[in-house]
Amino acid sequence: MTVVPVLLYHSVSDDPLPEIAEYNLTRQRFADHVRVIRDSGRTPITFADWVGRMRAAAADPADGISSPERVVVVTFDDGYDNNLSACALLGEHGIPSTVYVTTDYVGRSGFVDEAGLRDLAAIDGVTVGSHAVSHRRLDELPASELGDEVRLSRTRLADVLGRPCETFAYPHGNHGARVRRAVQDAGYASAAGVKNAYSHERDDVYGVARLMATRDWSADQLERFLGNDRPLAPRREKLQTKGYRAYRRVRKRLTEVTS
């Protein structure tokens, strides 16, 4: 079982917007995180690549299970203008990233504008995804507004960037069955949730688990999270049980570290 940390960052700044301060990393701390990711022995891959591997494993379970890989995925939510330098730093170290942008925020103070969005997409290894139009809780919206949130954000990003937008991240992590269906119907190939848990091969491609970085995450903590794959249950065990146990084990460890 491949157990994968999909990291979720928001803002990287020494002077963050007050509303995101809890999830903001200083530039120094983020640089330390980049070093830890680079030196973790894990291969950084794109979110799309990880989803592709999940799909391949689902199509061929035995093969997926028999080749555990040590990979790591980096994502950002909301679309802060400081993601430009953060993603560039990641790119310098060969670490790809996916930035989920809330389209109504584009051009607001502290967020990328359309030119910034194009600059972001031009950074080596960067993928731009949608984080809805207005960042409202999608599960509370009537069907028409829900549809608009997922569709209009997708078309705007495609218009600005001149390429299709293939992935979505749920604002506030909410993704009940109805919201998921809307995201699928809008044509996205994948979607990111939060969950504060590790992703794994049996994870949901329309609700990939991510670990959300808070301002308190030290480099040492990140190092522990990235080192968090241990020998797994015996190979002959039923796949479902095996995966679930591995998932529970890392989840428990994560809880111990963060509490």
Ligand SMILES: [Zn+2]
């Ligand atoms: Zn968000």
